[in-house]
Amino acid sequence: MKQSPRSLPPGSTLGMLGGGQLGRMFAIAARQCGYRIITFGDPSDSPAGQVSDLSIPAKFSDEDALRKFAAQVDVVTYEQENIPVPTVELLLQHVPVFPGPELLRASQHRLLEKTSLRKIGIPTANFAAVHSAEELNAAVANFGGDAILKTVTLGYDGKGQARVRSTDDLDAVWKKFAVEEAIVEQIVDFSFELSIVASRFGDGTCAFYPPVRNDHVSHILDVSVSPADNISPQLTADAIQIARAILEHFDVIGVLCVELFATTNGKLVVNEIAPRPHNSGHLTIDACRSSQFEQQFRAVSGLASGNVEMRSPAAMANLLGDHLFDATPECWSAVFAMPNVHVHMYGKAEARTGRKMGHLTATAATAKAAEDLVVAARRKLRG
DSSP: OOOOOOOOOTTOEEEEEOOSHHHHHHHHHHHHTTOEEEEESSOTTSTTGGGSSEEEOOOTTOHHHHHHHHHHOSEEEESSTTSOHHHHHHHTTTSOBSSOHHHHHHHHOHHHHHHHHHHTTOOBOOEEEEOSHHHHHHHHHHTTTEEEEEESSSOOTTTTEEEEETTSOHHHHHHHHOOSOEEEEEOOOEEEEEEEEEEEOTTSOEEEOOOEEEEEETTEEEEEEESOTTSOHHHHHHHHHHHHHHHHHTTOOEEEEEEEEEETTSOEEEEEEESSOOGGGTTHHHHBSSOHHHHHHHHHTTOOOOOOOBSSOEEEEEEEHHHHTTOOHHHHHHHHTSTTEEEEEOOOSOOOTTOEEEEEEEEOSSHHHHHHHHHHHHHHTTO
């Protein structure tokens, strides 16, 4: 049955599945407008738990705890796509949940995701399902001897995938993956990567941020820039058309991100979708009148869209544990002394290699100036 959000005024209680940094930034945006937040699935010292009214550190399979959670909130949303679909389906018996389970189900499974997108005419990389070493060998050969092998579930930031070639020992690769099903994707000849964050509301209206150019290091997002010179008006229009089609097909109420490749022949190919705010959209906190997190709580609370226009060009740089190992108080003082640099930390106690600890955003008169400024600010943290 189709869900429609009811209008929830300040003072209402919003439930968040997951206690990571996306939940944290959602909670900060919603609390600023007078909403209460209850987080489920992580303890009170989690990034989101630190800024929530209550945290319930129960498992997503704990049905009694889920029912008690549902009784305490007016609506539920989530901050990551690895929430079990049965968790959402159980909650739906007691409280509205946005986005619904169909988008969540598709975004958790790469084969289902790509098949769903192809059915509505959305371009993706060519792909094949594989269930054995023999099928892996055949798929790689069919894609010209060079492809990407991915697990169908639980992969992010480059995890659960590997580039494979016909010259590799693919029997050994398959054995190492140790899965019953995987997906092989043809290599996309792309010029750069980009993403678009979009939101859809109960009355069917949609709002789209300008697409963002994304640069990755070791498969982890490093820097995002908007507006980007190499994202043409035509690419922007194409990205909006793709995002709108996905929002409407899955009847999304909430926020999603579409990650894309810009091919060398000027076309867009979808890499994957995220049923939630996205790392590449963090710059909207400081650059836009309504951030992706404000859009998320507005949508699930049955409110109208905010203004998603950019107030200035901006660039975001992730802060991994690697960037912070040598950061002294003097380094931080130098960063805080930089005009138009905004610091966002996630409240994680331990810095580890590759762990996202926070991000910096710079605003400036031009996107290039913002990118140079945010990279220079991050460099100061290395001493």
